[in-house]
Amino acid sequence: MRLPKSLIDGYWRFRRERHAPEKGRYRQLAELGQSPTAMVIACCDARVDVSAIFDAGPGDLFIMRNVANLVPPFEPEGKFHGTSAAVEYAALVLKVPNIIVLGHSHCGGVAAYREKLKGNVDETSFIARWLTLLDGLEVNERDIAAYDKETAFELAGVRQSLANLRTFDALKEREAEGLLTLHGLHFDIASGTVIELDERDHFAPVPEEAKA
Numbered sequence: 588m589r590l591p592k593s594l595i596d597g598y599w600r601f602r603r604e605r606h607a608p609e610k611g612r613y614r615q616l617a618e619l620g621q622s623p624t625a626m627v628i629a630c631c632d633a634r635v636d637v638s639a640i641f642d643a644g645p646g647d648l649f650i651m652r653n654v655a656n657l658v659p660p661f662e663p664e665g666k667f668h669g670t671s672a673a674v675e676y677a678a679l680v681l682k683v684p685n686i687i688v689l690g691h692s693h694c695g696g697v698a699a700y701r702e703k704l705k706g707n708v709d710e711t712s713f714i715a716r717w718l719t720l721l722d723g724l725e726v727n728e729r730d731i732a733a734y735d736k737e738t739a740f741e742l743a744g745v746r747q748s749l750a751n752l753r754t755f756d757a758l759k760e761r762e763a764e765g766l767l768t769l770h771g772l773h774f775d776i777a778s779g780t781v782i783e784l785d786e787r788d789h790f791a792p793v794p795e796e797a798k799a
């Protein structure tokens with residue numbers, strides 16, 4: 588029943604080196620609740636360390652992780668919608684001003700979908716069912732030219748999830764009122780580079796200084 592040693596050691600380092608120096612901040616978060624800058628929808632992939640990428644601290648990010656960072660369309664009759672529940676909570680209760688869909692390089696989920704298209708995946712698995720959210724994916728020719736086919740698929744997945752977020756009326760309304768901004772990002776594991784979807788619907792590196 589023991590945790591792996593690396594996790595026990597890591598936990599105690601966290602207690603000493605991170606929690607103790609920020610005790611006041613943690614206490615404040617416990618008492619006043621969370622007010623995160625953004626919700627981030629990221630992949631489960633262990634290489635995508637969301638808080639590290641944004642150098643974020645406790646309380647900064649409301650993170651939902653699932654296979655291939657997907658958002659289903661609004662489906663009130665559906666059964667167990669973990670991602671939709673998190674989106675709803677972030678938008679309606681926490682009233683986050685930003686929702687970020689964060690794709691990443693070498694995404695096993697997106698690769699599995701491409702295998703599925705070739706008939707190489709068991710259609711009855713949970714993963715295959717979940718990845719049908721990528722059905723009808725429109726891969727952008729410009730993305731293929733600017734990056735490569737694998738990345739272009741991942742970017743198309745990010746675009747699809749952004750489109751699905753806009754099927755939630757509450758989000759569409761908050762976006763129209765200027766209370767919410769939706770962002771599409773992609774993280775390259777090897778280089779650490781994050782590109783973002785801009786106003787022209789192009790993915791480009793995040794500039795060093797935040798735009799005014």
Ligand SMILES: [Zn+2]
Binds near residue numbers: 630632694697
């Ligand atoms: Zn992934």
